[in-house]
Amino acid sequence: MFEHRGVTAALHPTEPQADPRTEIDRLRERMRRMEDGLARPELDALPGLSQVIRLRVGGSYQVDSASLALALMAGPSRGGAWCAAVGLSDFGAEAAAELGVVLERTILVPEPGEAWLEATAALVDVASLVLVRPPARVPEAVAAKLSARLRKRSAVLVSIGPWPRAEASVSLAEPRWTGAGRGEGHLRSRRVVLEVRRGSAPPRRTALWFPEPDGSLAPASSRWSEGEAVPSRWSSRERVETREVG
Amino acid sequence: MRTMTVWCADWPVVAALADRDLPGHLPAAVFAANIVRACNGAARDFGVRRGMRRRDAQARCPELVILDEVPERDVRSFERVLAALEELRPGVAPLRPGLAALKSPGRFYGGEPEAGAVIAECLVGLGVRDVRIGVADELFTSEQAARCAGVQESFVVPPGESGAFLRTLPVDVLDEPEAVSLLKRLGLPGLGDLARLPAVDVEARFGARVAWVHRVLHGGGARPLSTRTPPPELVCEVDFEPALDSAEAVCFSARQTAERFVAQLAARQLVCTEVLLVVEADGAVASERRWLHPRWFTATDLIDRLHWQLVGSLRVGDIRSAITRVRMVPETVVPEGDHADGLWGGTDARVERGIARVQGLLGQEAVVAPVLQGGRSPADRQALVPWGERATALRPRGLPWPGSIPPPAPARVFPAPWAADVLDAAGRPLAVLPRGALSGDPARFKPGGAETWQPVAAWAGPWPVDEQWWEGGRVLVRFQMVGVDGRAWLVTFDGSGWVTEAAYD
Structure with a gap:
């Protein structure tokens, strides 16, 4: 809670005195950071994703893509936390493992039915991150109650789909796959733009390779270079080579 | 030391037929690599013999029941015979599945033939019909005596007459194919002929086992039996009087038994990873289910499994009357050192409790753990295992799986x-x-x-x-x-x- 450097500064009055006004500003700044920042630690994030969005405990987040949700889950899961997913009957376990989710510490409730909210609330008690796909519109009051529980249990909720009063909404825009052509090759990597919206502020856009050919995430150059943009169409094959196996 | 040998004839066939709930009078044979390893009397009447090829055996007896050789099954099912013998007379030496030796009870049951009758009656009660008993001065002779006895009868060789009895037998009883063949080629067809050879030459020419039989023929060769220590009784059961008809009441009453079950295993530094829960209603088995645990069962886990099993059986209608007994049978136990927690970490008890709450809300199957396996389509490459059960029969991931889609995998x-x-x-x-x-x-x-x-x-x-x-x-x-x-x-x-x-x- 205490910043080590600040404490030592207070204990050593021999250091050069700063201007009182800037000192007050600095203290105010520290107060503000303690109120909304330091009091709520952040969960671990994947290396490529950490500069785009960091999940603060007690918050609820809204995403619009399954792979983005899995990538957000991979950070805390790799760090040793338990994660849960409610209502994801189409959970891609292999994709999750490729992104770094530790499946041994993953709890799935694929078909919670009507009781999805109760299941989510019970899992918030044990998991650091709960992924949920709400089957219907979520009332504000329910979200507020769950939010109190999240803060109490120091957990994070990530919703695939609309969530009222989400702390941030991350959407995956302009996906461009590379590797596939007119029948040849296969999907290798994808360049996306992640848009992070907080409140009514304009969205912050970051270009990412998600995933890179080796499966990791990495920032992409902001300008879209035409060479890698369009899936390669230069080699059109008349006949499709077949590989029969059985 | 007088020794009694109990021989359950054709044990592999008897055990296999009992395992498949087939009647014992059917002609049946146990095969390994398409060769008859053992057959029962009904099959022998048709001319089926040991060492015969499968197609020859089936040609002689088309309705022959074909059974696979499973040595573990023979040993496992012989266990209850050993337990029954230990009830009658402690100090039983299992020789192989189907054959056990014990110190002759002497006059305790009134005499050796009477003791044999008591044992035969006990084993027939267990469903072993073809049991033969031999009594003699030492192990080898008593085994041969048992093979000479009639069904459910005893053959007693009086003290000091082992040599005379054995001298009448052919050398085939030695169970050493090479030595038997050599003896026959040397023109020595009976054990009496073997007895006339000098002891030193027998040892040098035919090996230790034949030399031992030679000593037996001359009145020596007695060996102490290596008796086994009976395994501890780890099965726990609880009876309900009056009978209970709700799952909650049964679970509440079975809690102490579950704790005793875990505690007695823990006293032997064991933990149970697979348990068979048997629920009896009105004296008949109403529900039986085997549960696997990803780590090991605690008392709470056992009660959880019992609750799920009871709720499921009551809903399906397997249990129609009130429950009178619950039995917990440890199927697999392992030393607890294999599963010890690390000093830091291990599965969080808090997490298990939270998951149990969701399972109580939605049912046990609703909470699953994702695991990866091999396969071609993305759906084949993953499996969802109900939480608290162990993944079984997963396809190996290391194989090439031609035709599978290269990564990245779909989300x-x-x-x-x-x-x-x-x-x-x-x-x-x-x-x-x-x-x-x-x-x-x-x-x-x-x-x-x-x-x-x-x-x-x-x-x-x-x-x-x-x-x-x-x-x-x-x-x-x-x-x-x-x-x-x-x-x-x-x-x-x-x-x-x-x-x-x-x-x-």
């Missing part, structure tokens, strides 16, 4: 594929011809669900897979398709139409 794998549509440039439905060629290039597609039609920006494939063609399986041809909106799908042609199996969301 959404639909449990039931969506019906999709793919058109070529002329607007006709696209088809994959029997030789694997496409009828055109895909131009527009609709992944199904709530998705709309859109032009194809890029596509890759095909990955044709012809699985289980010998059972009428279909050829599946998979494609990766990227729409103009940039999203990619895994679309499959299944011979008649198109489905969407997964999405690269």
Whole structure:
């Protein structure tokens, strides 16, 4: 809670005195950071994703893509936390493992039915991150109650789909796959733009390779270079080579 | 020391028939590598013999019941015979499945033939009909005496007459094929002939076992029996008087038994990883289920499993009357050192409790753990195991699995594929011809669900897979398709139409 450097500064009055006004500003700044920042630690994030969005405990987040949700889950899961997913009957376990989710510490409730909210609330008690796909519109009051529980249990909720009063909404825009052509090759990597919206502020856009050919995430150059943009169409094959196996 | 040998004839066949709940009078034989290893009396009447080939045996007896050789099963089912013998007379030496020796009870039951009758009666009560008992001065002679006895009878060789009894037998009883063959070729067909040879020559020429039999023939060779220590009784059961009819009441009453079950295992530094829960109602087994635990069972885990089993059985209607008894049988126990927690970490008890709450809310099967396995389609490459059970029969991931889609894996794998549509440039439905060629290039597609039609920006494939063609399986041809909106799908042609199996969301 205490910043080590600040404490030592207070204990050593021999250091050069700063201007009182800037000192007050600095203290105010520290107060503000303690109120909304330091009091709520952040969960671990994947290396490529950490500069785009960091999940603060007690918050609820809204995403619009399954792979983005899995990538957000991979950070805390790799760090040793338990994660849960409610209502994801189409959970891609292999994709999750490729992104770094530790499946041994993953709890799935694929078909919670009507009781999805109760299941989510019970899992918030044990998991650091709960992924949920709400089957219907979520009332504000329910979200507020769950939010109190999240803060109490120091957990994070990530919703695939609309969530009222989400702390941030991350959407995956302009996906461009590379590797596939007119029948040849296969999907290798994808360049996306992640848009992070907080409140009514304009969205912050970051270009990412998600995933890179080796499966990791990495920032992409902001300008879209035409060479890698369009899936390669230069080699059109008349006949499709077949590989029969059985 | 007088020794009694109990011989349950044709034990592999008896055990295998009992295992499959077949009556014992059917002609049956146990085969290994298509050679008869053991057959019962009914099969022998048809002319089936040990060492016969399977097709010869079936030619002589077409209705022969074919059984596989499972040595563990023979040992396991002989265990109850040993336990019954230990009830009558402690100090039983198991020789092999079907054969056990014990110190002769002497006059305790009134005499040796009477003791044999008591034992035979006890084993017939267990369902072992062909039991023969031999009594003699030492082990080898008593085993031969048992083989000379009639069904459910004893053959007693009086003290000091072992040599005379053995001298009448042929050398085949030695059970040493090479030595028997050599003795016969030397013109020594009976044990009496063997007894006339000098001891030193027998040892040098035929080996230690024949030398031992030679000593027995001359009145020596007595060996102490290596008796076993009876295994501890680890099965726990609880009776309800009066009988209970609700799952909650049974679980509440069984809690102490579950704690005793775990505690007595812990006292032997063991933990149970697989348990068989048997619920009896009105004196008959009403519900029986085997439970696996990913780590090991604590008392709370056992009560949880019992509750799930009872709730399930009551709902299905397996249990119709009130429950009178619950039995907990440890199927697999391992030393607790194998499962010890690390000093830091291990499964969190808090997590297990939270999961148990969700299981109580939605049912045990509703909470699952994802595991990876081998396979070709994305749905085949993962499995969802109910939480608290161990994944079994997973396909190995290390194999090459030709025809599987290269990474990255799709983030959404639909449990039931969506019906999709793919058109070529002329607007006709696209088809994959029997030789694997496409009828055109895909131009527009609709992944199904709530998705709309859109032009194809890029596509890759095909990955044709012809699985289980010998059972009428279909050829599946998979494609990766990227729409103009940039999203990619895994679309499959299944011979008649198109489905969407997964999405690269």
